[in-house]
Amino acid sequence: MTTDIDPGKAPAPVGRRPRLHVAWIVAGVSFVAILGAAGFRAVPSVMMTPLHHEFGWSHATIGAAMSVNMVLFGVTAPFAAALMDRFGVRPVLTGALVAIALGTGVGVFMTAGWQMILLWGVLVGLGTGSISMGFVATVSTRWFVARRGLVTGLLTAAGATGQLIFLPVVADVTDRFGWRWASLIVTGAALAVVPLVLLFIRDRPQDIGVTPYGGDPAGAAEPLPTGSFAAAASGLVQGLRVPVFWLLAGSFAICGMTTNGLIGTHFIPAAHDHGMPTTVAASLLATVGIFDVAGTVFSGWLTDRVDARVLLVIYYLGRGASLLALPALLSPHAEPSTWVFIVFYGLDWVATVPPTIALCRSWFGAAAPVVFGWVFAAHQIGAAVAAFGAGLIRDAHGSYDSAFFVAAGLCVLAALLCAAVRLPGTRTAAAAPATA
Incomplete structure (x- = not known):
């Protein structure tokens, strides 16, 4: 199939196959880049027990390193979006992948907790934060007018796809050969994506003379925030002035607590506490x-058709019910009831992202990538609190049950916050800062 650039508006002549819009090529390579960077997301949960056994580090100590990673993963996002606007997506994306490779590659030599915090926490946190939801919002906003919700869902699902690919491999390699070899696999995956980024990623449709997919060729280009750290800071100031930002940031912080922070970091050790082998829990x-993947893509499709607030309320209430039941479902074997939890929680994992980005876009327009970067920073701060806090609870009580119950209650709070969001209407509150 030819990949000639086409604005995606006029029908193809009779007898000719429709040409692929370059926006889909950029989205495809972005998907692969996020997938490659997601390899590290499989590491903490699988390697917590081996690191504890080899070095004697407590669950809280390892959780603290992951907390640093998660905070930087979130806080980096808005600044990375600004840097992508100033210096281009390609150099920022390449530098981020190299940082991930360095952190995981050099990390095989670490012997002290501070080294883990520096390499896995700081260096990998900066790298993964540059290829996170701010990047997703940048690609979907710049390259798509039609199908934005679907593309947002697809790119968000890339992280889950990376988890799907890497978790069984990392768990098996760790079990057979040790955690160091598993860490090197993540290094190789990050480096393998760099050539694709250099060859195919472009910054904006205007740079190559096309319009965004579904955009009007005669229309003016959508204004974008100026690319600088000041733009990231102004995005935060702009958000702080609008009440909906606080509601979205608060609910998304709880989303981070109940996904990356709690389940993503502590599910495998929690299942191991109930006698389940690590490889089974990793699977x-x-x-x-x-x-x-299915849940996020479907959520993106729904976001184009259903009130985003309604979707978020349903997602958070369902997640809370799942967490409330989880302690009773864990056992030495993967029982049918455990699979029910896994299926439902998977469908709900980051289904919250497309409707949250949609609400940010409704309020903040072209500034949505930077503003959503700060909303996502709240997500990762919440994840960091849960990663460290759940480890403390486990060290203090010998069980994760209390952590799951607290998280269930927080999901109800997140649903209430989302229910309180109102649509912008005239958008008077956001329009002035957005055009300043």
Whole structure:
């Protein structure tokens, strides 16, 4: 199939196959880049027990390193979006992949907790944060007018796809050969994506003379935030002035607590506490990634058709009910009831992302990538709190049950916050800062 650039508006002549819009090529390579960077997301949960046994580090100590990673993963996002606007997507994306490779590659030599915090926490956190939801919002906003919700869902699902691919491999390699070899696999995956980024990623449709997919060729280009750290800071100031930002940031912080922070970091050790082998628990967590792909893509499709607020309320209430039941479902074997939890939680894992980005876009327009970067920073701060807090609960009580119950209650709070969001209407509150 030819990949000639086409604005995606006029029908193809009779007898000719429709040409592929370049926006889909950019989205495809972006998917692969996020997938390659997602390899590290499989590491903490699988390697917590081996690191504890080899070095004697507590669950809280390892959780602290992951907390640093998650905070930087989130806080980096808005600044990365600004840097992509100033210097281009390609150099920022390449540098981020190299940072991930360095952190995981050099990490095989670490012998002290501070080294893990520096390499896995700081360096990998900066790298993965540059290829996170701010990047997703940038690609979907710049390259698509039609199908934005679907593309957002697809790119968000890339992280879950990486989890699906890497978790069983990392768990098996760790079990057979040790955690260091598994870490090197993540290094190789990050480096393998760099050539694709250099060859195919472009910054904006205007740079190559096309319009965004579904855009009007005669229409003016959508204004974008100026690319600088000041733009990231102004995006935060702009968000702080609008009440909906606080509601979205608060609910998304709870989303981070109940996904990456709690389940993503502590599900495997929690299942191991109930006698489940690590490889089995890793396979279950990888299965979450299978259904996460379906759930996130479907959520993106729904976001184009259903009130985003309604979707978020349903997602958070369902997640809370699942967490409330989880302690009773864990056992030495993967029982049918455990699979029910895995399937449902997978469908709900990051289904919250497309409707949250849609609400940001409704309020903040072209500034949505930077503003959503700060909403996502709240997500990762919440994840960091849960990663460390759940480890403390496990060290203090010998069980994760209390952590699951607290998280269930927080999901109800997140649903209430989303229900309180109102649509912008005239958008007077956001329009002035957005055009300043």
